[in-house]
Every structure is written in C-alpha cells, then in structure tokens.
Amino acid sequence: MTASTCFATEGLTKRFPRVTALDALTVSAGTGVTGLVGANGAGKSTLIKILLGLAAPTAGRASVLGMDAITQGPQIRRAVGYMPEHDCLPPDMSATEFVVHMARMSGLPRTAARERAADTLRHVGLQEERYRPIGGYSTGMRQRVKLAQALVHDPKLIFLDEPTNGLDPQGRDEMLALIRRIGTEFGISVLVTSHLLGELERVCDHVIVIDGGRLLRSSAIREFTRTTQAVAIEVEDGLESLAERLGRMGEAVAVQGRLLTVQVPPDADPARTFDAVRDAVCDLDLHLVRLEQRRGRIEDVFKENTVKDPAPKEPAV
Amino acid sequence: MTSEPTAVIHDIGYRHYEGPRLGRANAVYALAVHSLRGTFGLGRPARAKIIPILLMVIMLLPAAVTIAAMAILKRPELGAEYPTYAVVMQPVIAIFMAAQSPYLVAPDLRFRVLPLYLSRPLGVIDYVIAKVAALTVALFLLLAVPLTVLFVGELLVDLPGPLHTGDYAAAMGGAVILALLLALIGIALASVTPRRGLGVASVIAFYLFTSAVAGVFYLVLSATGRDDTAAWALLINPFFLVEAVQSALFGVVASNGYPPGPGAFLILVGAGALAATGILLRYRKAASA
Numbered sequence A: 001m002t003a004s005t006c007f008a009t010e011g012l013t014k015r016f017p018r019v020t021a022l023d024a025l026t027v028s029a030g031t032g033v034t035g036l037v038g039a040n041g042a043g044k045s046t047l048i049k050i051l052l053g054l055a056a057p058t059a060g061r062a063s064v065l066g067m068d069a070i071t072q073g074p075q076i077r078r079a080v081g082y083m084p085e086h087d088c089l090p091p092d093m094s095a096t097e098f099v100v101h102m103a104r105m106s107g108l109p110r111t112a113a114r115e116r117a118a119d120t121l122r123h124v125g126l127q128e129e130r131y132r133p134i135g136g137y138s139t140g141m142r143q144r145v146k147l148a149q150a151l152v153h154d155p156k157l158i159f160l161d162e163p164t165n166g167l168d169p170q171g172r173d174e175m176l177a178l179i180r181r182i183g184t185e186f187g188i189s190v191l192v193t194s195h196l197l198g199e200l201e202r203v204c205d206h207v208i209v210i211d212g213g214r215l216l217r218s219s220a221i222r223e224f225t226r227t228t229q230a231v232a233i234e235v236e237d238g239l240e241s242l243a244e245r246l247g248r249m250g251e252a253v254a255v256q257g258r259l260l261t262v263q264v265p266p267d268a269d270p271a272r273t274f275d276a277v278r279d280a281v282c283d284l285d286l287h288l289v290r291l292e293q294r295r296g297r298i299e300d301v302f303k304e305n306t307v308k309d310p311a312p313k314e315p316a317v
Numbered sequence B: 001m002t003s004e005p006t007a008v009i010h011d012i013g014y015r016h017y018e019g020p021r022l023g024r025a026n027a028v029y030a031l032a033v034h035s036l037r038g039t040f041g042l043g044r045p046a047r048a049k050i051i052p053i054l055l056m057v058i059m060l061l062p063a064a065v066t067i068a069a070m071a072i073l074k075r076p077e078l079g080a081e082y083p084t085y086a087v088v089m090q091p092v093i094a095i096f097m098a099a100q101s102p103y104l105v106a107p108d109l110r111f112r113v114l115p116l117y118l119s120r121p122l123g124v125i126d127y128v129i130a131k132v133a134a135l136t137v138a139l140f141l142l143l144a145v146p147l148t149v150l151f152v153g154e155l156l157v158d159l160p161g162p163l164h165t166g167d168y169a170a171a172m173g174g175a176v177i178l179a180l181l182l183a184l185i186g187i188a189l190a191s192v193t194p195r196r197g198l199g200v201a202s203v204i205a206f207y208l209f210t211s212a213v214a215g216v217f218y219l220v221l222s223a224t225g226r227d228d229t230a231a232w233a234l235l236i237n238p239f240f241l242v243e244a245v246q247s248a249l250f251g252v253v254a255s256n257g258y259p260p261g262p263g264a265f266l267i268l269v270g271a272g273a274l275a276a277t278g279i280l281l282r283y284r285k286a287a288s289a
Helices: A044-051 A073-079 A095-105 A110-124 A139-151 A169-184 A221-228 A239-248 A270-284 A298-308 B024-039 B046-073 B076-088 B090-110 B114-118 B124-157 B165-190 B196-223 B227-234 B238-250 B263-288
Strands: A005-015 A020-030 A033-037 A059-064 A080-083 A157-160 A189-194 A206-211 A214-220 A230-235 A252-256 A259-263 A288-294
Touching: A005 A044, A005 A189, A020 A044, A020 A059, A020 A206, A020 A214, A033 A169, A044 A059, A044 A189, A073 A080, A080 A139, A095 A110, A095 A139, A095 B024, A095 B114, A110 A139, A139 A157, A139 A169, A169 A189, A230 A239, A230 A270, A239 A252, A239 A259, A239 A270, A259 A270, A270 A288, B024 B090, B024 B124, B046 B076, B046 B090, B046 B124, B076 B090, B076 B124, B076 B165, B076 B238, B090 B114, B090 B124, B090 B165, B090 B196, B090 B238, B114 B124, B114 B263, B124 B165, B124 B263, B165 B196, B165 B238, B165 B263, B196 B227, B196 B238, B238 B263
Parallel strands: A033 A189, A033 A206, A080 A157, A157 A189
Antiparallel strands: A005 A020, A005 A059, A206 A214, A230 A259, A230 A288, A252 A259
C-alpha cells in the first residue's frame, strides 16, 4: 500500500442473514475521483458503510487513508465526509443552521463552524435560500445541502452515495461538475457511486465496477471508455444486410432489436468505424435513421463480462 | 481620467481548514446544548416557543402567588412548599416532558439525520448521552427556576422565623433525580416511534396511566384497610416515587405517607436502568438500520 492510496480492501466479505452483499472484494483506489458503479443491490452502500467503520465485515480487511476500518472507525470518520443516498435533512432548520451544526459535530469550534459553513454553502452553490427552512427546498438544493454537510469539516476524502439521484439533466450536470471540482480544485479525494457508468466516466479518474458484491473491473477511466466505446446505428430497412456487410469488413457487429451496434476496438480510431458505417450505408442505399456514439453503459460491461466468462469472444464473421 | 476601483471581488477559491479539531466530548456537548436550546424553542420557529414558555410561566405562577402571600401575610409556614412543588405541579411537568422528548429524538429518526451524526466521530452512545442530558437539564430548569424564584422571594420578603434553606436544597436535589428519571423514560418512549405526534401521545399516555393506576390502587387498598400496601401502590407514579426517595434521602416533608426503607430507592434505580437499557437497545437497532 502506498501513501497515495485512499482506500483498499482485501477479500472483503459481508454476509447478511439472507444475502451476501460483498463477496471477497479486493480493490483499491488512489487519490482523485473514483467512481463506484453497480446496479442497485450490488453492494455499493454496504462497502461505504464498512469503509466508514459503521458496519463490521464478515471477513476480510479494509483500510481508509491508511487506517484500519474495523478498529479505527472514529479516526476515519474524523477525516472523511459522507453524503448518504437517502434524504437526511431536518425540514425545519435552515441550510446554514444545519451545516453549522454538522460542522460542530465534526469537532469544529463555533466560529470556525460558521465560517466553514458559509464557505461550503457558497461552493456548492446555495445562495440566499440558505437562510430558509430546508423543508421548502427542491431536490437539487437538498442534494447541495447534503454535499455541503459532507464537505464542511474539510475532509481528506468524501464518500458520495448516488449524488445525482433524482436530479434533472441540468442538475445532474451541475452536480457532476461540482464533484469534478472537489476532486481537482479542492484537492479532496472522492468516492462517488452511481448505477450509470456513463455519467461517472465524465468526472472520474478511476472506475470500479461491482456486481453482486464481486469486482467486475477496476481501471483508469481512459482505458475504460476506450474499451466500451461503440457506435449505434438504426436504418429503416435492411438491417441484416448492413450487419452482414460490416461483418465482412471485419467490424464487431451485434444486432439488438432494431439497433445495430458496432464495437470500436480498444486501440482503434473511432473515426474509422464511422467511415466504414457511412460507406456501407451509402453502398447499400439505406435510409439512415440514427448514428450515434454510445457511451459505455453499465449493461455493456455486464454483457461483455458474461460473454467473456464462459468462452472467448468469437470474432464476428 | 479613470479612477481606480475602490473594491474588487476576488474569487479566493477553496480554502482548506487548518484550525483545531476538537474531540468527541466537545461534539457531545455541542449536541446537548443545541438540543437543550431546542426544548425551549430557541433557534426554532416562533410556534415552537409557545408551549415551553407557556409551561414555564405556569410553573412560576404558584411561586409568584406564594411570594405575594408571604409578603402580605408574613406567615412562616408558607415557606415550606419547596419539597412538594414537583408533585403539586406534576401535570405541567408531564406535559413538558411529553411535548419535548419526541422533539429531541423523533425527527432524527424520521428524517434519517441519525446516520449523519454516526458518520462523524460521535458514536450512538454519545448521541444518546447528549439527548438524555439535554432533556434532564431542561426538566431540571423547569423545576429549579420556580424553586429558586421562590427562595429568592423568601429571602427578600424576610419572613419571621428561620429560612427554609434545607427544604430548598432538598427540593433542588429531588429535582435533579426527577429530571433524570423523567428524561430517561421520556427518551425511551419517544424513540420507539419516528412520528412526533405518536411520541407525544405515548409519553402523555404513560403519565396518565401511571398516575391513574397509582391513584386507583391507593384508594382501593386503603379503603380495604391495607394502608401499608397502599403506600407502595403510590410509587407506580414516577413523581411520587421520586418524592418518596427525596423525603427518605433528605428527611423533608412529603405530600403522602410513603413506605419506609430503601424500597423506593431500589425501584427508582430499577426504573431508570430499565429505561436506559430500552434506549440503548432501540438505538443499537437504529444505528445498524
């Protein structure tokens, strides 16, 4: 383990009476923004609880910022911030009062708590409304308050559990930009969870994908998006002939209902694939309805994995 | 000629916090003070201040009337009211306990603020200690303020005969015991449900039930001539229980004849321990949820 490791787990297992939430998970992440992706119930929240020292693992070890999660929970919680997935705000307090209170709960003296709360609320983008009771806030504003209380004590690392949940596209973009700023400008390492790989790849340096409590993949984001890039094509008629033609040209083609997806090889230039599609469509005289670059989605990672696992992927002929 | 701008706004960016980080004890203290202020409506909307202030005013009324009577009548026995103040005013104290104990714990459960506290160095036991301490101090103040006003009144009126300093001290000691017992019971009952209204109802129901049961058993038993057993029945009411202990500990007058010996003291400790265990079990479950 190196000094730049934010957290690491080794054979981490958590079993509940009826489900296994984490199954021998061994993973580590460095500084910067790390995404934790998985479907609902994949074990994301359980992992965060164990890292916070709030739940004891059934087996295995976990460390956060060099501290042992099982024995040094209080010390870890002093140095990290946590934004839960669920609602956690009292409606009759104002955002300012609430964030000041939470800063004091993290051990900041009264004056420092006030200053930090004002600073943090400004950074997350809450203006005059921060003096009004939280009960009247929109979902976007609530998410900002939740983020502010996780940041107010200036942690070294923050855990953000589904921060974009319930936000509209614009709110989502703003939240993601804020997370990126926290990781870069603020110099605070971030572990952010989501069930959408597509949105995390925009802000993360590193992505960890888990499913059913097991590690599917852990890699730097550049590597990730390259391997999951694909082009989706929709034509009016003649999907089969287009697929056949592209297949003959050596592209990895898959038909998904009315859509045709072409995988871009990891080291290839996507422009070449686009050219091939354009030429094929022209030659066959088809009506092109849609041609788009598909972001890697969590489903693709799962699909790829299930295909890869039993047998090596056969090249499309 | 262009003038230099007199003020500019700088984007100073993110600043790290380099100042002191205080320990857990400080966080517990801050939580307790915050909660205590809240029980009297401080830092809360105006409507949250109505009930605590109204109840405090009602608690002060007998003290004010007694001071006036002392000043006019100059009768020394008027100063002997301290030890029975809590029992006389028990419905008011019970209403305060019922109104404020759910405020302290129910919203944190209902709006799931508890996980935020627990994601900080504060542990679940620290949280419980802070909340029980806040309610204990609030209930103590509710009783101690009128007692102290009465005592100051007695000093100023300068009644014939000696001061009732011993009675005043005993009543203050009893107020500490009563406040702690009621706080434990109040938090134990209120933390069962995340709904505040239900919490208020269950605490007030507890008071009405215990006082009614104590009263009925006392009447039935004393009517059938079993006066010794009847005295024990009174101890079902927490206010009588504390008064019995206060009278035994400090040797002051009581409003009823209570059974002699350490019985009342043992029941008091048992009831307190039961409530404390209930709270801890409840919060161990809440923390793992």
